[in-house]
Amino acid sequence: MKNLFARLLSEPLEGFLERFIQFLPNLISAIFLLIIGLIVGWITKKTLYRLLRLLKADEFSERYGINNILIKGGIKDGVSLIVGRFAGWLVFFIFIIISLSSLNVPAIERLLERFFLYLPNLFVAIIILLIGYLMSNFFSRAALIASVNAGIRASGLIGRLVKVTIFLISSTMALEQLGIGRDTIVIAFAILLGGFVFALSIAFGLGARDLAKEYLEKKIKGEDNDYIKHI
Amino acid sequence: MNSIIERKEVSEKIKDIKDADILVGIPSYNNARTIGHVVRAVQAGFAKYFPDKKCVLVNSDGGSTDGTMDIVQNASIEDFQSILLHHRVRPALKITTPYHGIPGKGSAFRTIFQIADALNVRSCAVVDSDLRSITPEWIELLIKPVMEGGFDYVAPLYHRHKYDGTITNSIVYPITRALYGKRIRQPIGGDFGFSGELARFYLTKDVWQTDVARYGIDIWMTTTAIANNFKVCQTFLGAKIHDPKDPAADLSEMLFQVVGATFDLIETYPAVWKEIKNSETVTTYGFRYAVGLEPVSVNVDKMIDRFKLGVKELKGIWAEFLPPHILDFLKESEEAQKGHFCIPNDIWVDIIYAFVIASHRKILNKEHLLKSMTPLYIGRTASFVLETWNSDAEEVERKIEDLCIAFENKKDFLIEKWQEV
Secondary structure, eight states, X not given: XXXXXXXXXXXXXXXXXHHHHHHHHHHHHHHHHHHHHHHHHHHHHHHHHHHHHHTTHHHHHHHTTHXXXXXXXXXXXXXXXXXXXXXXXXXXXXXXXXXXXXXXXXXXXXXXXXXXXXXXXXXXXXXXXXXHHXXXXXXXXXXXXXXXXXXXXXXXXXXXXXXXXXXXHHHHHHHXXXXXXXXXXXXXXXXXXXXXXXXXXXXXXXXXXXXXXXXXHHHHHTTTOOSOOOX | OOOGGGSHHHHHHHHHHOOOSEEEEEEESSOHHHHHHHHHHHHHHHHHHOTTSOEEEEEEESOOSSSHHHHHHHOOOSOGGGGTOOSOOOXXXXXXXXXXXXXXXXXXXXXXXXXXXXXXXXXXXXXOTTBSSOOHHHHHHHHHHHHTTOOSEEEEEEEOOTTSOHHIIIIIHHHHHHHHOBOOSOTTOSOEEEEHHHHHHHHTSOOTTSGXXXXXXXXXXHHHHHHTXXXXXXXXXXXXXXXXXXXXXXXXXXXXXXXXXXXXXXXXXXXXXXXXXXXXXXXXXXXXXXXOOOOXXXXXXXXXXXXXXXXXXXXXXHTTTSOHHHHHHHHHHTTOOGGGOOOOHHHHHHHHHHHHHHHHHTOSOHHHHHHTTHHHHHHXXXXXXXXXXTOOHHHHHHHHHHHHHHHHHTHHHHHHHHHHO
């Protein structure tokens, strides 16, 4: 009975404890590395931010229109803060990789290897998402202002629709880049977009036929010129 | 090709003419209906008031397809005795050429300046091609202050309907007056006189790829002349009656170009406008008389609706730069009935100055910022229409004067905010 207990419970536990004790220094060093990474990342962010401010990077980016591009996309932070934050997170990310490697676990090492091979795709996907975000902010605001100036009651809805559509397109492209559900996403997106356009055509052609006729007549004949349009 | 002078037919024509005393430019684009009258008025003006001067008429065309340029070439006065001319009349010298560059009035003017420079002219004028009310006297009134009065820039002064020229009355005139200190009533009138020296000065500026090449040219010419200490005056031309504007022309696009050019100039000349404390009248030529004006139709209900829609949808954007008391006021106005609808002078001045500062700080994309002003401008115009419904021309002018004083009184606030950036 005693032997059975030793074989079933005690030996595996002892084995686990032994392996855990062997693994413990690696785990401690990994946690230590993570904490160090957090601190170094924070210091990098602050130092780079102050250094760039000292070098007048914000003024430089304003002069060369970089700020304008960011503002157009709805990002109000200065270039020095953005670069500082990015560098801080990059340093922290590098420390995460080092700390995971320091665990010396073959499965994690294999995962890391695959991750490194996958990394360029991830990088491209992030860039696509970032550009998509900037474009969606810019075009939704443009659509909102244009539709308000055209006197369209549903201006807010148009603005939001433009934003969601552009973000959906960029997300689809990003997911395709990552190889996630490639065909499913493309088909789903095509069905959604096609359905949306079809629904709009039916709504406009049948439901709002008179409205469309009236609108086009006003535009072509210039009958809508009854409030001040002159300098 | 940077200069129109490099075009073979233009350079040959210039070689033939060699030099000239006076040049009048007419920018055009599909104005076959009215340009014949304008050309004849200019020719009669040359013959009647400058018979001993060498005068050239330049038509700078934007690619008309309705035969505008042919009409300019063929238009002439058959019977000079009908305009009481008995002396020998020289044949009119004409140059008609398409301009190049961004399509717009500014690019057309650039071509006129280049030809004026090549012909070394002393005095120039530009007149719109859609004018119905132009007379030969306009040429005298625009040219003589330069030829004989020693002025470099002659702005027009017209009688206009109280609801005509609302961008001028509510934004451009008060800003120009408050910032640059000269009471030029029609800074974007469209018909100007200027010296050859000023035309050459305009050509030294690198602005032909901006809004100046389009609707922004008028305010740019006026402000550039004032800010660079050229001698400016204005001349009374009577009524300005022109062909109805293209109904498809987009108000927000026009507002963007005119106000955008005004804001760009504020950015160019801070050292000039910050130093100017008060405004002064400028010399005014011409005999003033009352004229009958064409009625202007307005739909106040629709304008108020547009304003309210703008407040509802765009207040999120405006919240980034409008002061809190303005935002509170706009929220209250959203509920106001037609009888109580009013945007007072002080609020309007604060709104415009807040937009100037937002443009200076580059808080938003410039096009978005200025186009988002459209509902506010429509609201202010509706308020002005309601306020002046029963007013005569004199009373309306007094109300515009009050607005100008409000702009001048709050200029220190603008300077303070400008310096904070």
